[in-house]
Amino acid sequence: MKDISCKVLVIGGGPGGYVAAIRAGQLGLDTVIVDPKPMGGTCLNVGCIPSKALIHAANEYRHVSKMARGERTPGVRVENPSFDLAAAVEWKDGIVARLNGGVAGLLKKAKVKTVRGWARFRDGKTVSVDTETGTQVIRAEEIVIATGSKPVELPFLKFGEKVLSSTEVLSLAEPPKRLVVVGAGYIGLELGTAYAKMGSHVEVVEAENRILPQYPADLTRPVAARLKDLGVVLHLGAKAKGLVGEDALLIETAGGRDERLPCDKVLVTVGRAPLTEGWGLEELALDMDGRFIAVDDRCRTSMRGLYAIGDVTGEPMLAHRAMAQGEMVAEIIAGHRRAWDKAAIPAVCFTDPEIVTVGLSEAEAKHQGIEVKTGQFPFKANGRAMTLEDEDGFVQVVARADNHQVLGIQAVGGGVAELSAAFSLALEMGAVLEDIAGTIHAHPTQSEGFQEAALKTLGHALHV
Amino acid sequence: MADKFDLIVIGAGPGGYVAAIRAAQLGMKVACVEKRDTLGGTCLNVGCIPSKALLTASEKYHEAKEELDRFGVDVGSVKLDLKKMMGHKDDVVKSNVTGVAFLFKKNKITWLKGLGTIPAPGKVQVEDAKGKKETYETDKILIATGSDVMNLPGVEIDEKQIVSSTGALDLAKVPKTMVVIGGGYIGLEMGSVWSRLGTKVTVVEFLDKIVPTMDEEVGKQFHRILGKQGIEFKLKTKVTAAKAQKSGVKLTLEPAAGGDAEEMKADVVLVAIGRRPLTDNLGLDKIGVETDKRGFIAVDEDFQTNVEGIYAIGDAIPGPMLAHKAEEDGMAAVEIMAGQSPHVDYNLVPGIVYTWPEVASIGKTEQQLKADGVAYKVGKFPFSANGRARAMNATDGFVKILADKETDKVLGCHILGPNAGDLIHEVATAAAFGASAEDIAMTCHGHPTLNEAVKEAALAVDGRPIHI
Numbered sequence: 001m002k003d004i005s006c007k008v009l010v011i012g013g014g015p016g017g018y019v020a021a022i023r024a025g026q027l028g029l030d031t032v033i034v035d036p037k038p039m040g041g042t043c044l045n046v047g048c049i050p051s052k053a054l055i056h057a058a059n060e061y062r063h064v065s066k067m068a069r070g071e072r073t074p075g076v077r078v079e080n081p082s083f084d085l086a087a088a089v090e091w092k093d094g095i096v097a098r099l100n101g102g103v104a105g106l107l108k109k110a111k112v113k114t115v116r117g118w119a120r121f122r123d124g125k126t127v128s129v130d131t132e133t134g135t136q137v138i139r140a141e142e143i144v145i146a147t148g149s150k151p152v153e154l155p156f157l158k159f160g161e162k163v164l165s166s167t168e169v170l171s172l173a174e175p176p177k178r179l180v181v182v183g184a185g186y187i188g189l190e191l192g193t194a195y196a197k198m199g200s201h202v203e204v205v206e207a208e209n210r211i212l213p214q215y216p217a218d219l220t221r222p223v224a225a226r227l228k229d230l231g232v233v234l235h236l237g238a239k240a241k242g243l244v245g246e247d248a249l250l251i252e253t254a255g256g257r258d259e260r261l262p263c264d265k266v267l268v269t270v271g272r273a274p275l276t277e278g279w280g281l282e283e284l285a286l287d288m289d290g291r292f293i294a295v296d297d298r299c300r301t302s303m304r305g306l307y308a309i310g311d312v313t314g315e316p317m318l319a320h321r322a323m324a325q326g327e328m329v330a331e332i333i334a335g336h337r338r339a340w341d342k343a344a345i346p347a348v349c350f351t352d353p354e355i356v357t358v359g360l361s362e363a364e365a366k367h368q369g370i371e372v373k374t375g376q377f378p379f380k381a382n383g384r385a386m387t388l389e390d391e392d393g394f395v396q397v398v399a400r401a402d403n404h405q406v407l408g409i410q411a412v413g414g415g416v417a418e419l420s421a422a423f424s425l426a427l428e429m430g431a432v433l434e435d436i437a438g439t440i441h442a443h444p445t446q447s448e449g450f451q452e453a454a455l456k457t458l459g460h461a462l463h464v
Numbered sequence: 465m466a467d468k469f470d471l472i473v474i475g476a477g478p479g480g481y482v483a484a485i486r487a488a489q490l491g492m493k494v495a496c497v498e499k500r501d502t503l504g505g506t507c508l509n510v511g512c513i514p515s516k517a518l519l520t521a522s523e524k525y526h527e528a529k530e531e532l533d534r535f536g537v538d539v540g541s542v543k544l545d546l547k548k549m550m551g552h553k554d555d556v557v558k559s560n561v562t563g564v565a566f567l568f569k570k571n572k573i574t575w576l577k578g579l580g581t582i583p584a585p586g587k588v589q590v591e592d593a594k595g596k597k598e599t600y601e602t603d604k605i606l607i608a609t610g611s612d613v614m615n616l617p618g619v620e621i622d623e624k625q626i627v628s629s630t631g632a633l634d635l636a637k638v639p640k641t642m643v644v645i646g647g648g649y650i651g652l653e654m655g656s657v658w659s660r661l662g663t664k665v666t667v668v669e670f671l672d673k674i675v676p677t678m679d680e681e682v683g684k685q686f687h688r689i690l691g692k693q694g695i696e697f698k699l700k701t702k703v704t705a706a707k708a709q710k711s712g713v714k715l716t717l718e719p720a721a722g723g724d725a726e727e728m729k730a731d732v733v734l735v736a737i738g739r740r741p742l743t744d745n746l747g748l749d750k751i752g753v754e755t756d757k758r759g760f761i762a763v764d765e766d767f768q769t770n771v772e773g774i775y776a777i778g779d780a781i782p783g784p785m786l787a788h789k790a791e792e793d794g795m796a797a798v799e800i801m802a803g804q805s806p807h808v809d810y811n812l813v814p815g816i817v818y819t820w821p822e823v824a825s826i827g828k829t830e831q832q833l834k835a836d837g838v839a840y841k842v843g844k845f846p847f848s849a850n851g852r853a854r855a856m857n858a859t860d861g862f863v864k865i866l867a868d869k870e871t872d873k874v875l876g877c878h879i880l881g882p883n884a885g886d887l888i889h890e891v892a893t894a895a896a897f898g899a900s901a902e903d904i905a906m907t908c909h910g911h912p913t914l915n916e917a918v919k920e921a922a923l924a925v926d927g928r929p930i931h932i
Contacts, residue, residue: 052855075549088536320911346910387516421890421915443788
């Protein structure tokens with residue numbers, strides 16, 4: 001097989017990698033991207049997109065189930081709704097396939113060459129790829145490492161038939177009767193909630209003493225309440241110890257007692273680890289930052305011509321952070337003057353209700369020694385939320401007490417994921433409370449909650 | 465003579481009640497005159513809120529019937545209980561209007577129940593339902609009387625067979641056929657509600673396009689999508705008469721340009737040709753407050769009329785007839801009275817149509833920019849290329865951003881698509897800052913969200929979207 005020489009080589013076709021490659025191609029750089037799987041990485045194949053599709057289907061099923069019981073949307077009578085997970089999975093697979101094809105098409109349009117296979121560094125400028133038709137050697141002036149991350153496996157709960165990672169749980173033939181989720185972070189709760197809505201009996205085991213430990217506690221309360229409604233049983237401050245017999249998970253409860261949780265499947269979502277093995281990291285001399293590859297504010301590694309982006313470079317492990325890094329690196333390679341200076345990277349949790357955080361929480365700001373003001377506006381005082389039958393949750397603003405600069409915005413509630421861009425933009429523009437309060441927000445929308453939260457922080461909310 | 469107030473607001477719609485609350489916060493002694501039995505005006509009682517409650521409920525009904533099997537949700541039978549759905553809508557209205565009553569109490573605002581008139585500057589007379597009149601003295605008066613349905617000559621509204629938006633929110637049964645006169649946002653929203661519930665809806669519009677103020681490209685695709693949903697359109701057509709009969713309403717239509725009349729029948733006719741300022745019962749001519757020939761009150765940039773101490777806001781003055789514009793007017797007007805210097809930029813008022821998909825816009829349309837001779841760039845991005853839209857099974861529509869060719873400043877944004885009404889607020893925030901399209905493009909947008917389509921449209925302004 002003839003060797004390939006190119007300007008830019010991107011290793012990994014996830015959102016970080018493919019965006020870097022497309023942008024590099026747009027800028028006229030001779031670019032190659034390598035991935036063993038269909039383009040799109042974890043996010044598109046077994047992460048964000050397929051999970052949101054199943055969450056959407058589960059939400060709709062939950063809604064009609066409640067309609068059938070006369071608990072939602074009075075006036076619409078539905079009889080005997082049922083859920084066919086296989087059909088939902090097929091629909092989801094169709095979406096993934098179309099998006100895979102879409103990304104492949106975008107790469108082609110940007111004149112990026114795609115090589116399908118597993119890449120391995122030979123040295124800092126050379127990579128060999130195991131393809132279906134043999135070994136392909138690629139030499140590149142600049143290489144972008146975008147290998148992403150993988151689910152963390154627990155040594156006493158190896159992934160297999162019964163113990164699933166976030167990948168396998170997206171392609172089950174039917175909802176397990178009893179599902180135990182180990183880890184109450186956002187991935188575990190998003191998927192656990194979806195299965196509870198599909199009809200599974202779900203129990204969640206979490207080592208910390210509350211769900212979503214990375215989020216401020218007041219934001220997680222509406223989620224905990226919804227889980228309770230759904231009949232999800234929480235075991236907080238508890239440790240999973242392993243499977244016992246055919247169908248039970250042994251845990252140690254907060255009280256130190258052993259307890260057997262009967263289950264048909266166990267979903268382990270205790271975090272993700274950077275994918276730093278199997279692609280020849282040992283052939284390189286990269287500085288590391290703990291488990292992650294160390295990078296500077298231009299995503300440069302310690303070796304000249306080698307960049308790293310996305311989950312392999314650290315937290316937050318989010319697709320949109322990877323994409324923004326990818327875009328930046330491509331521009332830097334093309335000679336643009338760019339550096340990482342994002343004021344805001346939104347974190348969106350597609351639980352029920354959804355959670356959004358941007359910038360600093362009140363506690364984080366105080367921890368930095370900043371004197372802050374905060375204000376919260378509840379959706380139960382928002383007309384649009386009432387018309388949507390979804391009044392749980394609130395928007396909260398954290399601002400400097402002295403000059404009112406907005407430092408952080410948090411929200412929990414139905415559909416708040418779509419409020420996140422306005423939050424990020426406000427932080428990026430360096431908004432003060434008066435800016436948000438003075439921006440005309442349309443009525444009736446949930447977005448009014450943002451304006452009201454700013455007004456509330458200023459001491460004169462209108463609708464509470 | 466009863467109590468003396470610092471401010472009497474006439475009308476407790478979103479402009480009036482917000483002004484009253486803000487004034488009370490600023491330390492004024494405030495009263496608000498309202499003739500309805502409940503606060504909240506058109507918006508809360510017979511406008512935005514009940515219509516959105518019915519839009520959501522009817523959407524759920526339609527979805528349960530038609531859409532859910534695509535992703536494995538099977539529903540045996542779906543039946544409509546209209547009475548219950550209306551009851552739900554009434555409950556939503558009730559909790560909203562009692563909410564405002566609570567806010568009045570909390571802010572110590574006096575509610576003067578009855579019809580307000582202005583016998584002289586500094587005086588407001590309130591006539592209650594029994595005809596008892598009381599006059600109150602006040603330092604300042606704020607007119608927030610809002611607007612009313614515009615009538616069409618030859619078409620008498622009876623709110624049963626020939627209805628306004630008010631009657632269309634309260635039909636006792638689902639009509640088989642409905643003619644909506646006027647292809648504006650109210651007609652299309654209410655037409656959508658009844659179409660989803662099973663009515664065959666025909667929209668008759670005088671002009672050659674629906675929602676004529678909308679960006680044309682958005683309007684065209686919007687028209688096509690509504691057509692696919694089963695709504696029929698008769699453009700360039702006028703209704704010259706509509707007569708209620710036992711077996712329905714007989715309409716006479718004519719081509720707008722003139723020509724042969726044709727007849728049409730419908731169970732219900734909705735008149736939605738617009739709204740007019742409701743300023744004729746205040747006694748304005750007696751005290752010399754200027755209005756234009758359509759009844760809009762002329763105000764200066766402090767919202768003050770030509771008579772000192774008398775102010776006006778909302779639908780009663782020129783500008784977009786929207787609840788949130790009235791709210792902003794109201795806040796600004798009383799802050800000005802209190803010596804502050806607020807400002808409302810009508811170019812930054814977002815507008816939303818709550819159909820499915822929604823349409824939201826802010827700033828200039830492409831046609832306006834052309835007419836103004838402004839050099840601009842366009843960036844567009846379709847929801848079919850957005851992952852969240854795919855995962856929601858909602859891929860109709862697109863985002864369009866218009867930016868200044870020289871400076872890249874965002875001049876307008878038009879969104880046709882799911883949740884457009886929330887997505888527009890990122891651009892509203894950006895536009896309030898005078899941001900460039902690049903500012904939006906450089907902001908990190910959460911994945912997977914519909915918001916990403918806004919970012920991509922901003923990138924497209926510079927000719928470099930990633931996902932298309």
